[in-house]
Amino acid sequence: MTTTQHTPTPRDNFLRENNGRHQIHPMTHPLIIENRPPRIIVKGEGSYVTDIDGKTYVDGVGGLWNVNVGHNRPEVKAAITAQMEEISYYSSFAGTVTPPSIELSAKIMEMTADEDMARVLFSANGSDAVETALKLSRQYWKLEGEPERTGFISLKQGYHGIQFGGTSVNGSTLYRSAYGPLLPGCYQVDSPWTYRNPYSEDPEELAEAVITQIDRLIQHQGAHTIAAFIAEPVQGAGGIIVPPASFWPRLRQVLDKYGILLISDEVVTGFGRTGAMFGARGWGVKPDIMCFAKGITAGYIPLGATVINERVFAAWQKGIDPTGFIMHGYTATGHALGCAAANATLKIVEDEDLPGNAGRMGQRLMEGLKDIPNWSSLVGEVRGKGLMVGLDLVADKDTREPIDPGKGQGEMVATFARDEGVIVRPAGPVIIISPPLTLSEKETDKIVDALIKALRRYEEEK
Numbered sequence: 130m131t132t133t134q135h136t137p138t139p140r141d142n143f144l145r146e147n148n149g150r151h152q153i154h155p156m157t158h159p160l161i162i163e164n165r166p167p168r169i170i171v172k173g174e175g176s177y178v179t180d181i182d183g184k185t186y187v188d189g190v191g192g193l194w195n196v197n198v199g200h201n202r203p204e205v206k207a208a209i210t211a212q213m214e215e216i217s218y219y220s221s222f223a224g225t226v227t228p229p230s231i232e233l234s235a236k237i238m239e240m241t242a243d244e245d246m247a248r249v250l251f252s253a254n255g256s257d258a259v260e261t262a263l264k265l266s267r268q269y270w271k272l273e274g275e276p277e278r279t280g281f282i283s284l285k286q287g288y289h290g291i292q293f294g295g296t297s298v299n300g301s302t303l304y305r306s307a308y309g310p311l312l313p314g315c316y317q318v319d320s321p322w323t324y325r326n327p328y329s330e331d332p333e334e335l336a337e338a339v340i341t342q343i344d345r346l347i348q349h350q351g352a353h354t355i356a357a358f359i360a361e362p363v364q365g366a367g368g369i370i371v372p373p374a375s376f377w378p379r380l381r382q383v384l385d386k387y388g389i390l391l392i393s394d395e396v397v398t399g400f401g402r403t404g405a406m407f408g409a410r411g412w413g414v415k416p417d418i419m420c421f422a423k424g425i426t427a428g429y430i431p432l433g434a435t436v437i438n439e440r441v442f443a444a445w446q447k448g449i450d451p452t453g454f455i456m457h458g459y460t461a462t463g464h465a466l467g468c469a470a471a472n473a474t475l476k477i478v479e480d481e482d483l484p485g486n487a488g489r490m491g492q493r494l495m496e497g498l499k500d501i502p503n504w505s506s507l508v509g510e511v512r513g514k515g516l517m518v519g520l521d522l523v524a525d526k527d528t529r530e531p532i533d534p535g536k537g538q539g540e541m542v543a544t545f546a547r548d549e550g551v552i553v554r555p556a557g558p559v560i561i562i563s564p565p566l567t568l569s570e571k572e573t574d575k576i577v578d579a580l581i582k583a584l585r586r587y588e589e590e591k
């Protein structure tokens with residue numbers, strides 16, 4: 130932890146007094162926030178953030194796995210400011226458009242040419258990007274004359290945002306149970322999760338077992354009722370679950386057998402985080418639809434994007450007909466500031482080869498952390514791909530039973546890591562590390578060092 134960059138102001142008192150009193154924060158109980166208000170972050174620079182008390186930390190979370198180019202980048206700020214000097218917003222609904230979205234759409238098509246992508250629909254968040262993907266895939270089948278294809282298949286532990294469609298395909302009941310009834314015809318199959326599954330410890334056997342389950346589910350429900358399969362190339366919020374290498378290629382094969390669309394939710398994995406430009410590309414697979422958000426603007430301005438390939442777009446190329454109207458889109462679709470931020474961000478991603486750096490720093494991180502399960506009573510496994518890394522916390526090392534997150538062990542480790550100058554994120558029974566993709570070797574080593582010290586302290590104080 131280094132010293133202050135933040136000069137206290139009279140506003141700080143107001144902030145401290147009102148923090149946690151009026152605002153509902155996502156993914157926690159409002160009364161928890163009232164008793165334990167969140168840390169107020171006031172500044173960011175590169176891989177570092179500073180809180181209101183003037184303490185500076187390595188941002189091991191990368192905002193929320195989105196600040197991929199690091200904080201406070203002059204190039205991104207300049208692009209947003211330059212656009213604001215022209216016009217901040219104008220509608221993209223029929224008849225008008227602003228320049229940055231034209232530039233960004235061309236750039237995304239260039240970047241996804243290997244995936245045969247054909248068109249992009251912009252929105253404001255990852256949840257929007259997922260919702261758009263689900264709705265366009267249903268419309269595709271209506272245009273193709275198979276209107277019964279409305280169902281969706283996804284993976285347990287999958288996370289696809291919080292709107293009703295995304296909630297319906299989320300793999301964890303945690304996100305679903307308070308908000309039903311949800312969309313009918315959504316089915317979840319087991320994740321190909323080597324550390325915890327009832328099938329096999331052998332990755333390839335496990336991949337086959339899950340593929341068989343998917344095949345049988347499709348046959349049972351009838352392929353004529355399934356529109357699409359949606360999955361993250363590496364599952365993020367569900368606990369950093371990296372599938373066996375054969376899973377995505379085999380998934381593509383089984384979906385092709387039944388004509389089912391493959392939606393790759395790249396909200397976290399898009400633009401470099403796993404070490405490849407796109408998560409699905411890292412597995413050598415071409416999806417039909419890709420969902421982007423987060424890293425597309427590195428969090429500077431919210432933006433989502435849903436990209437469809439030539440096969441899907443062909444349904445709209447048959448001619449103009451009322452059923453082909455896209456009766457979907459957001460006020461923020463093509464937002465000039467979001468698109469300007471994305472244009473500047475993607476230039477950095479390419480110019481600085483951030484996928485390459487994520488791959489290298491991810492390996493260094495894993496190398497530094499890999500010994501922990503040998504001595505820590507709490508960490509059962511360290512796993513990850515690129516700069517998506519998770520420490521699986523277990524109550525019992527033999528049975529691999531996860532900790533009860535209610536007992537606060539994850540928070541304790543995260544607090545100890547913060548005392549060592551690094552922010553990491555306890556998410557249920559997993560500690561998640563997802564720093565900016567610009568991370569240096571020194572910063573990577575600092576994360577390793579802080580986690581080792583935090584877990585040793587846990588052993589002493591537990």
Ligand code: PMP
Nearest residue numbers: 254255256288289290394396397
């Ligand atoms: N999909 C995935 C894979 C995500 O991780 C997230 C958010 N963490 C979303 C969708 C939803 O994105 P947002 O929070 O921007 O709506």
